[in-house]
Amino acid sequence: MLTLGLIGYGTVARGIVSAFPPDSIGWIALLRDGASPALPANVRAVTRLDMLIGARPKAVMEAAGQEAVASYVPAILEAGIPTVIASIGALCDPALADRIATIRRKGGARAVLPAGALGGLDYLRAIAALPDARVRYTSRKPPSAWQAELATLGLSAEHEELMLFEGTPDEATRAYPKNLNAAFAVALAAGVGKVTVRVIADPKATGNTHEIEAESAAGTASFRFTNAPAPDNPKTSALTALSLVAALGELLDVEGLR
Template identity: 75%
Template sequence: MLTIGLIGYGAIAHDIVRVFPADAVRWVALLREGARPGLPGHVRAVTRLDALIDARPTAVVEAAGQQAVAACVPALLEAGIPTLIASVGALSDPALAARLSEAARIGGARLVLPSGALGGLDYLRAIAVLPDARVRYTSRKPPAAWAAELAAAGLTVDDRAIVLFEGTPSEAAGRYPKNLNAAFAVAMAAGAEKVTVLVIADPAASGNTHEIEVESAAGTASFHLVNAPSPDNPKTSALTALSIVAALRELVDREGHR
């Protein structure tokens, strides 16, 4: 039986666990002291990072936010444990990105960045070498997904879309650390200096919509994805967990053949 670690047990981790048969994986979840997320019987909770490392999981999935990446992932990589991070926006911090790269080198472990809620990243990686390339990424979600942000800004959405943010991927990752990881995934693929991010609350949006528009010497491209939200968290696309599951299966298979 495989042992797989989790950092956090929110909507994404819950969705990942339920994809796998209960008798196929032994899960170990690192939780904050006092957290009680209602774990299934085959998910064991630990509250110390060294206890997660001592469990020697085949891989660990971070699903607890950007702070958890900084607090936990370097030690896991240095211990030789491959780690997938859902909160790719954490890499908008150059110092942390360098620290993770060095930790992976020291431990000889892979740091995996799943595609998350997006498609088309292979195209963006291809045009990244073109100096004239320009990319516009738009996150368009129903107002319910931005309820806290709208309330904080004193805004009410009636029948019109409201632009909450326009700026760089790093600014977006800092302002919306829990739900704009997709924007930084675009930036990592295409080059952050080429990308503009828009965040829109739109009552006409039928789901969590990701729009990527590209212009370059290689041509033009447009990607439009409408993802159903996670049943447990409207800010997160259900596809995010499925993407992590696909990357996790590939990683586990590769580790099994080493």
């Protein structure tokens, strides 16, 4: 049985585990002290990083948020364990991004940055070198996905769409660390300085919608992805787990682990 690691066990991690045959993979899940989620028989919980590394999983999937990337991923890569990073917004911290890049250059394990709930990133990477390239990314979700944020602001988007945020990818990632990893995926592809991010609560939205508009000397392009929300978390697209499963499967193939 192949041993794989997880950091966290929330909505995304559950989707990842359920996508693989339970009799073919044993999972080691690193959880914070006090966490007690219901775990299937093929998932074993540990509460210390050294226990996860000591289990020598063939690869690790991070699905616990930006703080988890900073706290755990560098050491896992240094231990030679390939890692898929779901919370790529953590890389808006230049010190962390440089540290991970340095580890990889010095022979550390591969770090995979999946597309998550998006597509079209290959186009953005292609135009990134053009000095006139400009990209606008818009996250458009139903008001139910932003209940806490709307309540804090004393606002309602019951009848008309409401823009909650407009700014840079760094600002967006820090303002919404659990919800705008997609924005930083766009920024990594196109270049941070070329991207503007908007967050909109839209009562007409039928799902979690990602809109990308790009202009450059190469032409114009627009992408729109309307993703069904995860069943138990309206802020997360169900596609996110599917994207991570695909990234993990590709990593296992590249590493010759299956």
